[in-house]
Amino acid sequence: MTINDPVFGVHPAAMQLQRRRMELIAANIANADTPGFQARDLDFRQVLASTQAAGTAAVDPAYRVAVQPAADGNTVDVQIEQAQFADAALRYQASLQFLDARIKGLLTAFTGQ
Template sequence: MDKLDALFDFNATALRVRAQRQEILAANIANADTPNYKARDIDFAASLKKALEANVASAANNAAVSSNGNMSLATTHGKHIPGGTGGVNEADLLYRPLIQGSVDGNSVDGEVERTAFVDNAIHYEANITMLNAQIKDMTAALSPTS
């Protein structure tokens, strides 16, 4: 079953990081008129790599599955910080470079944000399509031939 998990792990992790990026970009768009708001984004490739490494580390460290199905690292001391599933955290967020200054200190450029939002949505859909193709291939391989 570990190989089956590994087969789907990449696309599942990519979908999770893409969804988190979509939330960040949506927050930028929503705060386009907020004074002193600084546009944020992530480096998708670096965040995906970090998330995949966290998934491998949690599996290697005998991760315990909680009652709701979420993975968490087993801790051996009360002061240990429980690990997550390798998502994007505050340290991964980057400030978007200022393209054009504004009087109110807001760094959101609507066109840049909408373009990044649509690009991320297209990549998200592509990940779903690849995941569906993998599931169809797996189903075809497991079904008896007529």
């Protein structure tokens, strides 16, 4: 699906990116006690810009800058990760609700009910 979809807009691509972001954040949380693990995340604006330019999403996770790096080299801050996961889930849900309303509107237009 391209970024310029006239029916659904940016929401299908946004949902794919937020899903990928939630996967990365979940992996960060799961590895919170792994020595040397580097937390990763997606820069949504960067991915959106590359998607608009190329027409397809190029998802390249970047390492998150540690606020308080641990002595063992782990850069995961569980509280930050949980907040970022909640943010990604909220954005995913917003796109899902938009698409749901759009599909219901299209069905109403097709069936006349």
